[in-house]
Amino acid sequence: MADNLLEVDAIETCYGLSQVLFGLSLQIKAGEMVALMGRNGMGKTTTIRSIMGLTPARAGAIRFAGEAVRGLPSYKIAKLGIGLVPEGRQIFPNLTVRENLVAASGNRLGASDPWTIEKIHALFPRLAERTSNMGVTLSGGEQQMLAIGRALMTNPKLLILDEATEGLAPLIRDEIWSCLSMLKGRGQSVLVIDKNVENLARIADRHYIIERGKTVWSGTSEQLIAEPDLQHKYLGI
Structure with missing residues (x-):
């Protein structure tokens, strides 16, 4: 879609002979805050490393601001915004x-x-x-x-946070969430990984849940809140 700032289309990523991502896809529109969720070890950080070119995807497509970036060195991807x-x-x-x-x-x-x-x-x-x-x-x-x-x-143009509040004291976590709310108000596009479903549902526009390197669910905050069984199945909540 032309109005997508970031498009990740069916990427596959490996560490050596160990494959981690199996056709994962997601999209972020300009001004949108999107959460990437899933249990530990399901491929969230690898997804970000693939987007940034730190662990290059071996298949699929990644486009940022309309430009194909899969295969570019990390510093060039960062310079694009x-x-x-x-x-x-x-x-x-x-x-x-x-x-x-x-x-x-x-x-x-x-x-x-x-x-x-x-x-x-x-x-x-x-x-x-x-x-x-x-x-x-x-x-x-x-x-x-x-x-x-x-x-x-x-x-x-896009801010990515991997484990935004992991290991932080409650007061600091609150400060980080307030920061993200302010950034959303500024129209900043954000992709965030965190385990706090309540706060993510409060400020994110949409969510992707990944399981074993695949996107297994995507939807709005309202849809996520309405499906507690989904949270239990894929997030252990």
Whole structure:
């Protein structure tokens, strides 16, 4: 579809001889927040790695903003306008908070309202307080805030978050969900992986559930809430 920002069509991805994705498909429209759900080990992170070219898909098609990206190196895919908040955060430990943000600044000419350090500080005041702190000294929650801020500084057309609130304290989780709600209000396109169905159903437009490397269900938040048996079967809830 021409109005899809991201199209993942029947991709197959392997680690060596071990196949993880078996014809997985999903789509995200501009301005849409989409959740990717499933139990651990079902292929969620591999899907993201395939989109980003970190673990290239061996079959199928991936198109971003109308351009075929399967087979492109990761840095070229990122430059097209995808910002990744990876599992484990992966901030630069030996750079300050400010240096982490400055290092990621990009795509400013094509952005109508580009992200700045001041806007990131307004989004996460805790980062303003720690602007001169080295990344390695931050708490897990602060590192996640910094990872999100760093991805936003690339002014992405699509923001991808892998395990958005995994392992974070409840208050920090609330702050992350508030951030995602604000980003949705700005019209930011988002693909998010998380285990909190309640919050995902509250803010995401649509959901994909994957099981053993395949898309087994997709639908709206209303449809997801209306099918508790589905949640129990595929999400263990």
